[in-house]
Amino acid sequence: MTSRKTLLAGFTAFSAAALTAGLCINSASAGPLAFAQMQAQAVTQANQVAGTLGAASGGIYLDRGKAVVNVTDAAAKDKAEAAGFATKTVKYSFAALTNAKNSMDSVKNVPQTAWGIDTKSNQVVVKIYDAASPAVKNKVTAAAAKLGDAARIEHRSGKLATYIADGDSITNNQVICSLGFNVTKGGQPMMLTAGHCTNEGGTWSGGDVSGAQIVQSDCPGADSGLLTRPNGTGDGAINTGQKITSAGTPTVGEKIQKQGQTTGGGSGEVTSVDESVNFDVGVLNHEFGTTAHTDHGDSGGPAYDGEKGLGTLSGGDTQTSYFYPLTLELEAYGLTLA
Structure with missing residues (x-):
């Protein structure tokens, strides 16, 4: 068993970096990519600490870019604070x-x-x-x-809807959605979008791509759709030019960006994780909720944080947009980011 002394020594080794990251994140001078990188570092370090707390961990969240570690007892509070993190004592463990x-x-x-x-x-x-x-x-x-x-x-007005109309992105000439991420499978270039889009069948096209066939379509349960890329070009980047080099797990409080063919770019914040959303098409599991504004035609579009891809859009309402995690899509289909 690791001694408390050894554990605290390990925390101290990276506590200065954790505190520095927190201070930098709050700097108004940090650009969007630098902010995303520091935010990701804070999440990684906070999760490392939370992982050592066992049943006393209440999970983590971000508050204006700074990681906060939830704890359920005084001993866990001391350990997390020794590592340089703000803590919040909570009633329930994660x-x-x-x-x-x-x-x-x-x-x-x-x-x-x-x-x-x-x-x-x-x-x-x-x-x-x-x-x-x-x-x-x-x-x-x-x-x-x-x-x-x-x-x-929470009682919400309106209606939950999967977004699958309007816009001008990838289409099968019946419905219109948005491309999420360019990926590869076994070295072959492919396109990742929402499963409730590919459930509509047909041959898809968009931009310089035509004749794209459905490889796999999963919805409800998941919300993933995989299309071939028989022609055209496309690297692992958002249409703004932002490179996507990895896939990450969303964290409550995390600031994100999104893209879609109807509403274009925009930002938001993660408000919930591992959400079960009961759309009319069925239950979509493991979604994460955000404050990003999206609309019909944005379905399948990407959520990302700097160079880190987070998920593809399923739908939502006037207050919340739900995305299916990119990490689960890559794992399920055996994909690599392009």
């Missing part, structure tokens, strides 16, 4: 929140609802939309009530 979220996943056939983990509030946030039927509202409310203050209910 494992407990995960169990609470998983209990909500047992509630089936409840369209127009969603739930996921918000580490900033140390709760599972349960969203119920006006478009949900009275029976669905009652069913989800009752399930959330069983979790006590480990969950909070």
Whole structure:
């Protein structure tokens, strides 16, 4: 077993870097790419610390770019602060929140609802939309009530919708979506988008690409679609020129960028992770919610943070846009970023 002395010595070795990263992130002079790189460093280091806290870890989140480590007891607080991180003492461990979220996943056939983990509030946030039927509202409310203050209910106006219309991106001449990421599989160039788009079938085209065939389409459950790239060019970059060199896991509080053919570029913040979203097409699992503004035609478009790709757009409402994690898509299909 690693001694407390050894553990604290290890923390001290990178605590100065952690503090420096936090200070740099708050600097108004940091450019977007530099901010993204420092934000990613803070998340990596905070996750390393949280990983040593075991059952006392409440997860992490970002507050204006600075990583905060949630803890459930004084010993964990001391360890995290010795490593240079701000802490927040919370009631529920991340494992407990995960169990609470998983209990909500047992509630089936409840369209127009969603739930996921918000580490900033140390709760599972349960969203119920006006478009949900009275029976669905009652069913989800009752399930959330069983979790006590480990969950909070948010009543949302409007309707959840997968975005699959308008815009001018990749198309099968029936519906229009957006290209997420250029990828390769076994050395062959391919295109990654949303599964609810490729579920529509057909042959796809866009830009200098034509005759793209569907390799795989997964929705609901996941929301991933893979297309061949029989011609045309395209490296691993957003259409702004921003290179995408890796895939990363989103963190609550993380500042992100997005692109889509209807709304173009924009920014937002991650508000929830591991969210189960009950669209009318079915349940989409492991989504992450953001404050980014998107609309019809943006489906499949990318969310990213600097050089780190995060996910492809599924849909949302007027307040929240949901993305399916890029890490899961690459793993499921055996892909490499172009």
